[in-house]
Structures are given as structure tokens and as C-alpha cells.
Amino acid sequence: MAGQKIREVMTANPETVETTDTIRDAAKRMREKDIGAVIVMNKDRVGGVLTDRDITVRAVAEGRDPDQVRVKDICSADIMTLSPDDSIDRAIEVMRNKAVRRIPVVEGGKPVGMVSIGDLAMERDERSALASISAAPPNT
Secondary structure, eight states: OTTOBGGGTSEESOOEEETTSBHHHHHHHHHHHTOSEEEEEETTEEEEEEEHHHHHHHTGGGTOOTTTOBHHHHSBOSOOOBOTTSBHHHHHHHHHHHTOSEEEEEETTEEEEEEEHHHHHHHHOTTSHHHHHHHSOOOO
16 A cells, blocks of 8 residues: 555546536536546646536525536636645645545646545545445446
8 A cells, every 4th residue: 555656546537627618518527427526627727626516505506507607617726736646645635634525636737537535545445434435336
């Protein structure tokens, strides 16, 4: 376990959306791919993360029109990123210090993966409740 790298546990080939996409389009992509988060691109660079919870809490609960609200209006833009060569310990430290559940993995300025708290739980303690939940098939 010591010395393990993010590339060993991350979900590769992350889904992305543009800052100018509507949240309806982003939500459809999440549904189609059965994921809870996408990396937000601001032209050719990582500009944030958008989660299903962001859509629910920052838009739907406020009665905002999902065809009018842009991803840039509700995504988390002040984010940390990791390199695929960063250690798992580094990811745990960032998640703990920033109180986040997912971190984009970037190489050469391009998103190459996403690492989640569930990924780390499955790697560190596959018998934990979080690891079991993360490994379970999605609800349908």
C-alpha cells in the first residue's frame, strides 16, 4: 500500500462538461454515464467540478430553470487537482483538509481521471461500509 499512486485507484477517462453547458445537459450526461460528478472545462483547462448534489441544492431546490442555468453558475470552481503520480496519502490529505469527496486528476493540463473518497476507501479498507457502498451496483 505504501507508495501507491493515484493512477492505481482513480477512475480514468472522466466525463467533462463546458462552463457554458446548461445544467440540464450536465444532468443528462450524469444519468447516461451513471455518475455523480463531472469535471468542468473552461475552454481547454479544468475549471471546476459539478456534482449531482450541486444541481439539486444550488439550482433545483431554489426553483431555477435547468435550461437557463449554466454549469459555471453552480459548479465548485475553487478546486484542488492531483497528478496521477501523486500518492494516495496526498489524496487523503487533500480530501480531509478541503472537506471534498472527489478530486480531478490532471496531467499536462488535461483531465485524465477522478479520484473519489469511495475509491480510496475501497483501496485502503475493502471491508469498510463506505467501500461496500462504493462497490455496489447503482440504484435503478
